[in-house]
Every structure is written in C-alpha cells, then in structure tokens.
C-alpha cells in the first residue's frame with residue numbers, strides 16, 4: 001500500500017520535500033469496516049490549509065500522517081451493512097494512498113455505470129456542490145444581475161458561472177491567461193473573462209461591468225478582490241468561499257491597510273459578505289444538489305473539464321502546480337483502473 005505522508009510543514013509554497021511516499025502492508029478491515037481500493041484521487045486547495053498548523057476550521061494533518069483527500073474507490077472487502085465488495089463509492093476520507101479503511105462515514109455509493117466516475121470529485125462532488133450552494137444560497141442571483149467569479153475555469157468557479165448563466169445573469173469570469181479566458185467564454189458561455197495576470201485587470205473589470213457587480217463569488221482574494229471592491233453595488237452579495245491567493249502567503253500584503261475602506265464600503269453599500277464551508281453549512285442539501293446537477297451535466301447544460309494526472313507519485317507536483325494555476329480544470333489523479 002503506497003501512501004503519501006506529510007513529511008514537513010511548508011513555509012510559503014509547498015515543495016516536493018514536504019511529501020514522502022512510503023510503502024506499508026495493505027490493511028485488513030475489522031468489524032464495522034471496509035477496505036477501499038482508491039481509483040481516482042482529488043487534489044483540492046483546502047489541503048494547503050491542512051498542511052499548516054495555523055488555526056483553521058479543520059484540524060491540521062500531523063507530520064507523518066497520510067495526506068487527506070476524497071477519492072472514488074472500489075470496495076474490496078466489507079464488514080459493513082449497506083456496502084459490498086465491488087461497490088463503487090465516493091469516500092471523502094480516503095487519503096493519498098492506494099488502499100484505505102473506512103467505517104462508512106462520509107462515503108456515498110456511486111452509480112456503477114456512471115460514465116465518468118472522476119466527476120464525483122468535481123462537478124458532481126464537493127467543489128460543484130460548493131459553487132452551487134454558495135452562489136444560490138448566499139449569492140441569491142437574479143436574472144439580469146452581474147455575477148463575477150475568479151478561478152473561473154476550476155470546478156468551483158466554472159459551476160458558479162454556468163449556474164449563474166442558467167439563472168439569467170450576466171457572468172464575468174477572471175482567470176489566469178488567455179487560454180483559460182477563451183475557454184470560459186467559448187465553452188462555458190460566460191459573457192466575458194479577464195486575465196488577472198494583466199496589469200489592466202482593474203480597468204478591464206470596470207469596463208466589463210458597466211452596471212457594477214451584484215454578486216462577487218470570492219475564490220481568490222488578493223489583487224482580484226482589490227479590483228472588485230470599488231465596483232460592488234448597493235445590496236450586493238459576496239459569498240466568501242476561498243482565498244487561494246493568500247494560502248501560501250508568509251506575511252501580510254503590502255499596504256496601505258484597506259480594512260477601514262472595506263468596512264466603510266460594506267456599510268455605505270449595505271454589502272452582505274458571508275463565508276461558508278460547504279459540508280459544515282450545507283451537508284443536508286447534498287442529495288438535492290445531485291438531483292439538479294446530474295441531469296445538467298448529462299444534458300451538457302453544465303460543461304466539465306478535468307486536468308488528469310496519472311500515478312500517486314505525481315500527486316505532490318500536481319498539487320503544488322494547482323496552487324499556482326498550472327491546472328486547467330478539476331485536478332484529479334488516477335491511481336488505479
């Protein structure tokens with residue numbers, strides 16, 4: 001059983017030495033447990049938080065423990081009611097390893113005939129659910145309003161933008177580089193998509209949002225938020241989902257301090273900013289999300305792009321790259337057939 005451990009805590013951006021691949025015996029499931037063979041592993045930005053021991057909504061991974069992740073897995077052996085050998089499942093506690101033991105908690109059965117099981121890690125899983133709930137419940141988009149989302153081609157942002165289009169909104173994406181921006185417009189159907197690597201971002205965004213911004217779905221923070229802030233309309237909504245521009249930061253951003261300006265803006269424009277952590281806030285809505293999103297994906301109303309890497313040993317590099325935008329679509333690692 002190959003396992004990827006957290007070897008040391010990163011300072012700034014993670015490096016390959018923060019991870020260690022080890023070989024251990026395949027575990028045996030005890031009473032009330034099942035053995036899973038992990039097939040597709042998910043790489044997600046939240047894992048950067050778990051590598052750090054800074055205070056957060058979830059406990060850090062201990063140095064020497066298996067890196068956490070969700071996976072699409074095959075049940076190999078089961079001593080658990082409701083699960084049998086051969087079942088295909090989505091396990092949210094699988095970890096970066098070939099095999100894992102589970103007691104059935106946070107495990108969901110998948111349709112064994114599902115065309116693309118890895119989609120259970122993206123559009124039909126945690127990230128898609130995050131984009132859907134954050135947009136609809138906190139963002140409350142109305143037809144004709146302007147919705148802005150960054151990390152626009154990733155699994156969260158692409159769902160936010162496409163669902164907002166289905167609700168009749170004008171959607172402006174923000175992404176890194178011309179290829180991602182072209183994809184957001186040509187394939188995902190966004191009205192425009194702006195490159196945050198250009199110095200002209202703030203101007204470009206103001207030009208693309210002549211009526212201001214009604215919903216800003218926050219995935220990024222940093223200079224993207226600086227560009228958004230002056231454009232927020234009265235009564236605009238800002239679901240705070242992620243701040244990936246800051247995850248590797250080792251110090252505060254350069255001044256001046258924008259906090260007083262932000263508080264004043266929130267008051268004068270009566271802006272609703274609300275942070276959420278998907279399964280913490282919305283777990284009971286997961287079945288209803290799947291009921292809506294599954295046909296949208298099957299009918300092509302919501303398009304999906306994955307960035308697939310092969311081999312557990314390649315997961316650290318893929319993860320390091322994702323934090324810097326080298327992924328194009330949902331980052332998944334295939335570790336077995």
Ligand code: NDP
Pocket residue numbers: 044045046126127130150151152153154155156157174175176177180196219220222224240241242243244245246276277278279322323324325326327328329330331
């Ligand atoms: P993505 O697949 O979109 O990958 C992250 C992307 O972030 C990169 O590809 C890159 O896209 C972008 N990015 C990285 N650094 C910067 C930067 N400095 N400025 C602008 N963009 C940057 O990830 P996900 O869709 O899985 O996640 C998106 C966000 O949602 C993350 O912040 C994540 O933490 C958050 N999240 C929150 C959840 C919750 O429960 N609150 C649950 C799931 C995700 P590009 O090249 O386009 O810039």
